[in-house]
Amino acid sequence: MSLTSDLMELREEDIRKHYDAAVGMLDGFDHTPRIAKGREMAAPERSSGLATRRRFRSTTPGLVTRSTARPEGVHLINRIEAADGEDPLVSPVQANVMSGLRRALAIALAVGENVSEASGLDDMKRDNLAGALGADRKAAFSELLTAEALVVAHVFANATAFLLAPYLGEVSVEVGEVEEVLTDNAQLALHGLLWELDQDIAALVTDEDRLVACVCAFAEQVMEKVTLRAQNAGGLGAFEGASWRVEADDLTLNGFTPARAGKGSTLTMSFKKPNEVVGNHIAKYQAMKLAKMLMAYDFDRRLNPFAEMGGFIFTFMGDGAPGTGKTTLIQMMAGLINDYCGVAGYPFRYQNFGIDNIDSYQGKSGQNAKAFVQNVLDPQVIGFGTIDDIDQIAGKRGDRQSSAGQQEVTAVFMEAFAGANTVVRGNCTFGMFSNYPENVDDALRQRAGARFLVDGPQTREDYIDILALLMGKNHDIPLGAHDLFEAQAIQKAVAKSFEAHGRPQEAGLMNVFDRVSGEVGELDTIAKLGTYLKGIQEADPRFTGRAIKNITDAVKVRAMDFELPDEWMENPELFLFQPYERKKDMIGALRVPITVEMVVQEINRYADSEFRYADKSDEVAIEDAVRDMRRMAEAKKRYLGGEG
Incomplete structure (x- = not known):
């Protein structure tokens, strides 16, 4: 070295x-x-x-x-x-x-x-x-x-x-x-x-x-x-x-950073191939890109060209309804990184932080969270850390229903993902997954630099593909008039999915978009885009400067809107084993220009997710308040009846 x-x-x-x-x-x-x-x-x-x-x-x-x-x-x-x-x-x-x-x-x-x-x-x-x-x-x-x-x-x-x-x-x-x-x-x-x-x-x-x-x-x-x-x-x-x-x-x-032995973890999970992930086109595409981005990490320089040039995803949030494929997405991404590391001879460390890491012993949950973060951050390995059901693991600050252990975990993750001492080398990524992201602390959720909407199969073709996939081969039922997995052709599906975000999809954001567009016309300048962002902030005060940073980071990811060629992963000498500056030049040659359409789509993608979370969170709060009022009304009725 x-x-x-x-x-x-x-x-x-x-x-x-x-x-x-x-x-x-x-x-x-x-x-x-x-x-x-x-x-x-x-x-x-x-x-x-x-x-x-x-x-x-x-x-x-x-x-x-x-x-x-x-x-x-x-x-x-x-x-x-x-x-x-x-x-x-x-x-x-x-x-x-x-x-x-x-x-x-x-x-x-x-x-x-x-x-x-x-x-x-x-x-x-x-x-x-x-x-x-x-x-x-x-x-x-x-x-x-x-x-x-x-x-x-x-x-x-x-x-x-x-x-x-x-x-x-x-x-x-x-x-x-x-x-x-x-x-x-x-x-x-x-x-x-x-x-x-x-x-x-x-x-x-x-x-x-x-x-x-x-x-x-x-x-x-x-x-x-x-x-x-x-x-x-x-x-x-x-x-x-x-x-x-x-x-x-x-x-x-x-310095005072713990050194970790550069060895990977032994994985026992069942890996999934990309064609086994049906629907979830944008999430699947970004996960595939991120798996290859991680492989650009230079162990001598301890830095990834993507982290230096922009476009690297250090933290992301995957959310969707139960059964839409979050676990399958994790299995796919871990499998891709594991295979790439196997070819290159790099140590790969995968670790999941689950509910069993929450301990009743004071301070132990925080220690478990720190150990998890440090193991994944280890600059001598390629790391992938997942936090499944983060709404159950990390408590909202001020929520009396959250345990002390959950509060400790929230504090550790907030500091680790975007704290004063956070250093993004580009050797690892953290994925937070939840069926109910509205229950995650707002500040912690906003530390997710990218949003992966895991919405599962959507079209008729998606449902045919997933049925054929899960049925397996032990049957004689004919496929019928259908091109199997044609709808899962990733580039075509992703382009269609991104185009759908040219306009907002949440009703609250759609009102803001129409109002601002009516006032300033087509959003084709920085000034007009800034006016749109201000309009979003007026509608949702939680849309802060961190949200703008996450959007611009997502735009930079789109500027890297290419997959590193498969042959670069199959033959490490072509790219992985090249000197750092050479890697940087090779990546720079593939970079595409940033367009207004990209920026609008990423603003809408991010803001849609925040409005979606806010609406659900507000609805839950209203239901809780109504439930409390009914209980108080019933208690008052019983109390007065007892006095009589």
Whole structure:
């Protein structure tokens, strides 16, 4: 892999020189817990032979530290060796955990050394040791020590989770919140974390099947806690402004973003071919285009030309009545991406966030949502994340019927899909699907950059095609006078579907369209189109600037109104394996001009969906209000009757 200007190689010799220090920490050190309290141990607190291990006081170069409290010895090697009971030999699982922890500690120390040098902390440490650090530099010294501690703690956890991920099984372990996060200096930070890890292993690991799960769960919690601390810390520019590449481990460290092992998920779903999706012409066409767009992602640049040039769909909403084909559409799109990735040798990760991810434990639903988002965002894979029945999963803000877990999920998705820290690389897409999109929080729904109306079969030909498809071949019934699947010819069907949006389809929007057209004439200039948009906003105040952004993004997608040639997917050398700039040029050559018709159609498509949602939402609210009034009237009648 070639290194970009902000990606620096972490040399193997710079890592290995810290092996002795890493082994020393795993072998044994003294630590007096400051914040956390020891767990109730499921296993003996000390493994046999701990008393014979050497014990020593930790020191940090350039710092003077002293503790008069009683220390507790931490011997992680012994703790890990005791994870499988009485077996005197170290198992492969135990060896992998020890090796992974040693490697992660060494990587963390190496990155900390680089950051310390780049930030000027090294010079301050030397001056402090010599007693030459002026009072005017004390505050900066303390800030940089805290920054170094946060960096080393996060890198240690990040590398641990990454290196041990291949050994994870089906067992899961809940470790709870990490408490002993110390930021006085880097070494103390590592000692605090290793002390708490030792406590977790002792309390939660009853056999080696749980060992890797416990260590990885602990690492995930550390990353989350340290990342939150880092948001209010200074002196982190040297770390956040650069990335480090560990070639031997295929590991890239990008600030406080968790690194994920670049491996795909094993899919067990039943894939569908495009001709097995009947009707839904625009939704099917856009899903097919998006599947190919994802494949343009450049793993070296970590960017997709479509994301840079415009026209990439990062989030979309698929809505329609029950039974119209949303699940089939997901199966088709996942199948296409899976097949394309198989040809190119790219890792593909599909993940669905379902109702079973909502947890009654406070904060757990939000953690599940964050993990889902991070897994799909992983820049080392092609990702496709779906949220089925999002109206049941993400609650409306202020809705008393929504659980705390649903509210947590809404907050996570809103930040992930269009938050201040959202970065669209073009390696993944998120699809939200619902039978009742009017029940989705307005702000979350508007974070869907594209709308896929999943309306199922519509015409006589569609119904004949779907009947023939579902009947299969185990019958002798003749087809009759019909060209099978001719109506599903995608380009022809899509062109017809787009033309239908030259005029609005919802009654409320149609009134606005006719009124504005009557005032300004044909919508053929930017000024007239803007007048139409203002008219829509006056009719529906929820039609905000975000709606305009989503419309212009959809127009840019239409400018990319072409499918990448099938041969580019079948032979990766033609396109997928080309350099980034070459890919960009090849895509640019296919781009088509933006027309007034495109803009009008996309305004109507988007606004129709919002009016459709609003009408349904209003109708539901009216029905609820009427129901409440009837209940109150009946209650009053019974109350007065009882008094009489």
